[in-house]
Every structure is written in C-alpha cells, then in structure tokens.
Amino acid sequence: QVQLQESGPGLVKPSGTLSLTCAVSGGSISSSDWWSWVRQPPGKGLEWVGEIYHGGNTNYNSSLKSRVTISVDKSENQFSLKLNSVTAADTAVYYCARADRGRFFDYWGQGTLVTVSS
Amino acid sequence: EIVMTQSPATLSVSPGERATLSCRASQSISSNLAWYQQKPGQAPRLLIYGASTRATAIPARFSGGGSGTEFTLTISSLQSEDFAVYYCQQYHNWPPKTFGQGTKLEIK
Numbered sequence: 046q047v048q049l050q051e052s053g054p055g056l057v058k059p060s061g062t063l064s065l066t067c068a069v070s071g072g073s074i075s076s077s078d079w080w081s082w083v084r085q086p087p088g089k090g091l092e093w094v095g096e097i098y099h100g101g102n103t104n105y106n107s108s109l110k111s112r113v114t115i116s117v118d119k120s121e122n123q124f125s126l127k128l129n130s131v132t133a134a135d136t137a138v139y140y141c142a143r144a145d146r147g148r149f150f151d152y153w154g155q156g157t158l159v160t161v162s163s
Numbered sequence: 164e165i166v167m168t169q170s171p172a173t174l175s176v177s178p179g180e181r182a183t184l185s186c187r188a189s190q191s192i193s194s195n196l197a198w199y200q201q202k203p204g205q206a207p208r209l210l211i212y213g214a215s216t217r218a219t220a221i222p223a224r225f226s227g228g229g230s231g232t233e234f235t236l237t238i239s240s241l242q243s244e245d246f247a248v249y250y251c252q253q254y255h256n257w258p259p260k261t262f263g264q265g266t267k268l269e270i271k
Contacts, residue, residue: 081260090250090262090263090264090265091199091207091250091252091262091265092262093258093259093260093261093262095258096258096260104257104258104259105258106258106259107164107258107259140206140207142206144254144260145212147254147257148195148197148212148254149197149209149212149252149254150197150199150207150209150252151209151212151218153206153207153208154206155205155206156206
C-alpha cells in the first residue's frame, strides 16, 4: 500500500518561497508513475500544480510555471515542491499524489495547509 | 487546455435514493476520465477511472458512464457516508490535468 506524507512550513511570508516535501513509502518513486502536487484553496476546488517523473521530467500548470519547481530525490524516495514569490492567493491545502502512469490520482497524502501571511 | 464543467453545483437527494452527477469536457476525451469523492478535512479518494472502472474497494453502488464529452457518476442508493463533494478529472490531453469545479451532494 503506497503512502504519501507531506511536510513543510505551514506559514510563509508574502514574496517568500513555499517549500514542501512528499515522502513516499510502500512503493518506489522510480516506478512508472508520475508524482504530483495538487492544491485546494480554502472552500474551493482542486487545482493541479505540476508533476515529476523519476527521470526528472516535469510538467507544470502554465498559470504557475514561472514560479514553480518540482524535484525528486530517488535516494530518499521523496519529491519536493518550491513555489516562489507567493501571495495570499497561494494559500491552500497542498496535496501530493501519485498519478498512475501519469493518468489519474490513485494515492494521496493527507494534505498540508500552507498560509501566506505576514 | 481541456475545461471540465460539472453540474449541478449542488445536488440535494434523500438517503436511499439515486443520485446522478454530470461532467462535461470542452472537447472529446474518449474515456480518459476519473471521479473522486472528497469529504470535509480529507484528501480526495479515487472512485472511478477510465470513465467506468471502479477503483479498489469502491462499492458497487457507484457507477460511471459516458465517453467523448459527456459523463455521469451514479450512486444507486445513497448512504449517509456518500454525502460529500465529487470531482471529475480528465487525463486525455495533459499537461495540464484538469478538474471540474465539483458537485456538492447534500442530504435532502
């Protein structure tokens, strides 16, 4: 059973950098799957942020592309999200998730709330 | 980018009755559609993929249908634990993977 766990600061200052890590257990990050970040502003719907394959290939939401970086650490079986120049609009619950062969999200982390505020 | 539109935004149904939720794609996505259930304070849970294949451990009262641009999620006899928000997601043409805005299924 694959499990994902997000970690990182819950509060980030405006114009700062949001940094989160997702630890994967019960499965290898070097599988045929893509590893994704999805966010959900309070009271709103789901927004795909981006994804990475273990080889390092990445895809990003075009609305965030200039500010987002996703990286993978195969030795630690984890992947990470960095979002630069954050504003209050980036306040959301951030989920990491596995996309089965890049398709649908079959495993999700519990989510972590990141608030952008001074 | 493929836009996913769900209707209605809110659906009020009594326990034991049938609920039908709709999802429309802005262009054909074949059967490359998934449905998720989300309860307050929880991560989404995969219900259906391939438009009609139930995910592991999903009860048979959940069924998905459709192809091309029109899709439905049907819950045949609503249980109390089924009242939640439901999202559709396309994976036909990505990036980006796109979600619908959600349908809230509430108790009538």
